[in-house]
Amino acid sequence: MPSLAAVSKIDFPYKVSQQTIKDFARDVFASSFPDIRRMLPVFDNTEICTRNLCKPLNYYMQTHSFEEQNREFIQLALEYSVKAIEMCISSADISGDEITDLICISTTGLATPSLDALIINKMRLDPHINRMSVFGLGCGGGTSGFAKACTLAKANPEAVVLLVAVELCSLTFLRHDFSKSNFIGSSLFADGVAACLLMGDRCEKGSDSRVRFMAAGSKLYYDSLDIMGWDFTDTGFKVLFSPGIPALIAGNVREDVSSFLAKQGLALSAIRNFIFHPGGKKVLGAYEEALAAGGDFLQTSRQVMKEYGNMSSCTVLYVLERFLHGYEKGYGLMMSMGPGFSSEMVLLEMN
Template sequence: MPSLAAISKIDFPFRTDQKEVKKYAKDFFAPSFPQVESMLTAFDHTEIVTRNFCKPLGYYSDLHSFQEQNAEYIRISLEYSVKAIENCISLAQINKNDVTDIIFISTTGLSTPSLDALIINKMRLNQNINRMAIFGLGCGGGVAGYSKACILAKANPDAVVLLVAVELCSLTFLRNDFSISNFIGSSLFSDGIAACLITGDNHVNKTKNEITFLATQSKLHYDSLDVMGWEFVDAGFKVLFSPDIPSIIAKNVNNDVTSFLDKNHLKISDIKNFIFHPGGKKVITAYEEALSVKGDFLKNTREVMNENGNMSSPTVLYVLDRFLTQGFENGYGLMSSMGPGFSCEMVLLQMSKK
């Protein structure tokens, strides 16, 4: 079965303390929100300590056109994607010319040609690489991308699939948007880039851990299209998300998870490693209450959130990386994330230490 050869993530040089972001938001939103003092508790309730930002905080005080911000999205995405990929290739001890497929996941900027083409050109990767660029999956993109990479590797035993997830959420911040959604977004979202290499059966990975793909499932909940997403306005990407997201997750996640596991003849109690996208503090609480797993099963999820904020699609790959660096239990692993649609993405893994 397809297996994970390596994973690499980016820690941007402008990591910022949440208290500093809170002060910035207070000064920014005060003229439009007389009740801003009471609303600022949203920053504390996230339990985020630092945010992974691709720009210094002062950048967001200035007014930038969509053209300017999108140009920065392309420049920064390319620069740091290449760094993540080079590190990933080095960790996997794989020649870059052996990469057969590239999947690029992002929802926070636009580029045509897509960023995967820019990466191939910049790194001089094989010109015959199969390309897949996916836009619009939001927070669900990390697990969906991992699933698609594994499906490609399962279909071709010789495959070396490169997955790159990039979200620069901070560059979508609209300076003149004084909506509640923009305020809440400013308390939660940040930037992240992660790269993974997934190989087919004909490759012998040189890693100390064996993470193999077993199964996957996607689910789109009907009549929930307005729960999360973008409204595209003249100034750029306007964030939309419902305050009902935690309650929607609490209502549906148990059935989504148990039905997926039932298909694979497993129960929640069989899962040893929960590799979940955090979403936010309320989302984590909804997971905990709905799944009723003993112990602190979302410790890595919560700590990635505390240290980085919600980086959208790459976040779950940061959580996976944390399992690899901090240790995991031998047995089954379950990757899961929720995204626009409203959707649920899941991947079942077999995890063991060599």
């Protein structure tokens, strides 16, 4: 089975405290929300302490056109993707020339030629790399992308698959959008870039890996298309998400997880490492309520959210990176949920 050789992540130079962003939101939204003082505690209730941002905070006080924001996205996404890749291949002790496949995941900016093409050109990687650019999976993209990378590595035992997830959520902030969704989004979302290397069975560099891919599963819930996503407007990406997300998770996740594991001959009790995307405090609470796995089984997810915020697809890979510094031997379950509304799962063997 494919093995995980390395994971890297980016800590942006403009990490900001949640209290500072709360003060920023008060200044931005005060004129449009007469009850702003009643709404501001939402920042305190997220359990987020710091947020990973790709630009200094004063950048967001200014009005930017969609063209300007997207230009920033392309420039910064390329710059930090290259940094994450360089860290990842160094950690795996391989050269860029050995990469056979490249998958790029993002939902927060547009680029044509796509980001994978920009990366190959910038880094002078093998021009014959099999490449895939995936847009629109949102928070589910990290786990889904990981599954796709493992599928490629399973199909070709000699594959060296590079997965890159880039989400610059802050660059979608609409300065003059005074909707409640934009206000709530400003309390949660942050920026992240992560890279992973997956190796086929015949790759020597992956032969001593302690983390191996076992299976993947995906489910889309009918008639839930309006739960989460973007409304594409003249000014940019307008965030849409429903307060019903935690209830949807709580009502479905146990059955979804149990069914997925049963296909592998496992029960929920077999999982030792829960590598979950922390969509927010209420989302984590919904997972805990539904799965009741005992102890603080989402501690690592909660800690990543506390230190970085919700970085959409990248977040679960930040959680995975932290697990690699210490985990319990046994099975690991990666899980993310995102627009669709959908769930994505990956089963890992961690020895």
